Amino acid sequence: QVQLVESGGGLVQPGGSLRLSCATSGFTFSSYYMRWYRRAPGKERELVAGIANAGGITNYADSVKGRFTISRDNAKNTVALQMNSLKPEDTAVYYCNARRRGGDYWGQGTQVTVSS
Numbered sequence: 001q002v003q004l005v006e007s008g009g010g011l012v013q014p015g016g017s018l019r020l021s022c023a024t025s026g027f028t029f030s031s032y033y034m035r036w037y038r039r040a041p042g043k044e045r046e047l048v049a050g051i052a053n054a055g056g057i058t059n060y061a062d063s064v065k066g067r068f069t070i071s072r073d074n075a076k077n078t079v080a081l082q083m084n085s086l087k088p089e090d091t092a093v094y095y096c097n098a099r100r101r102g103g104d105y106w107g108q109g110t111q112v113t114v115s116s
Contacts (some may be wrong), residue, residue: 009110022096038092
C-alpha cells in the first residue's frame with residue numbers, strides 16, 4: 001500500500017521558518033521524482049519544488065527561490081522542504097508528490113499558515 005504522509009506544518013510569523021517532511025512507503029522511493037505542491041485558498045495548485053531521484057537536480061518556483069530548499073533521503077524514503085523567510089503569501093496546504101511513468105502518488109497535505 002502506497003503511503004505519503006506529510007508533517008511539519010503549522011502557524012508561523014512572517015519571516016519565520018518551517019521544515020516539512022514527507023514519509024513514504026509502498027513504492028521504490030529512489031526511482032521517483034519527488035515534488036512539493038501547494039494550494040492556497042481560492043487558487044490553483046502550484047508546483048513549489050522538485051528533486052530528481054538521485055537528488056542532484058532540483059527546481060523551484062520563482063516565488064520561493066532562495067528561500068526554500070528541497071532535499072531527499074533515499075535511505076529513509078523521505079523528502080523534506082525547508083522553508084525560510086516565510087511570507088503570508090506562502091500560506092497554503094502543502095502536498096508531497098511522487099511521480100514517474102506508471103505511478104503518481106499524493107499525500108494528504110499539511111497546512112502552513114504564515115500570519116502575525
